[in-house]
Amino acid sequence: MKIIIAVLLLLGHLAAAEVQYYGTGGSLVLGPKFSGAITSITWKHKGNIVAEWIDGSVDLEYLGDLKGRLDLNLKTGVLTVKNMMKADQGVFSVEINNKVLPDTFEATWIRILNDSEVVVIPSLTCSSQSQSCSLRCGEEIKDAGPIQYFWKKGENGKWEEGERTIEIENTDETGRFKTFSCKAENPVSEKESKPEENPFNKTDPVNWGTVFGIVIGLIIAAVAVGVTIYMRKNKMFCFRPPVQNQTPKDQTGNGESETLNQKTQEV
Structure with missing residues (x-):
């Protein structure tokens, strides 16, 4: 009868186990619901002791396959398991101050998405x-x-x-x-x-004809500016001043001499 009760209690604990997911290389943080001073604590994984401490008599000790990857907080009872692997799946249970807590944690490995x-x-x-x-x-x-x-x-x-x-x-x-x-x-x-x-996208498509026209216009303008600058630098533009009509000096001089000769003869 006692065996049956123990089995039922164990099944009850397993049924109420809190699922804790983890990925390869990740960490698992297990926190029991307990308040008050802790004088002794024992953590088990798959029924095997992995961490144990009794105040004044047993120093903190880590055991089993998880040794070297465990960290137990003696004030809160929180157990941290680092660098988890797929093989670390299973139920964790805890006993604090010689009392088995109903808190159990089922570590479940899942893949990291690609x-x-x-x-x-x-x-x-x-x-x-x-x-x-x-x-x-x-x-x-x-x-x-x-x-x-x-x-x-x-x-x-x-x-x-x-x-x-x-x-x-x-x-x-x-x-x-x-x-x-x-x-x-x-x-x-x-x-x-x-x-x-979106197969139903109805936003305005790009008018490539307009874009092409704008690009060609900009290219032509840039070429024209470049040609103008080049020709100015090489003095290829010729500017001639306007020609003005002037009376020849020798003609003006001859006219004045004839007038003086006429006045001299009259005298």
């Missing part, structure tokens, strides 16, 4: 003429624990939580955004996709 796993994938039948389209944030990701998905409209939009696959309608409202992006988060990592072009 960039290649988070990408916006439109449905194969999606086109600008479709009434609606499905967008999927990557394929199903295994061994990554619980994953939350978020979506963003445009480059400056706000992240909104949603499903891995969303449906977008071909409306004027949807057409206002050039891109869609998605983000995936699990308890140990998060990854954001690159923006994917």
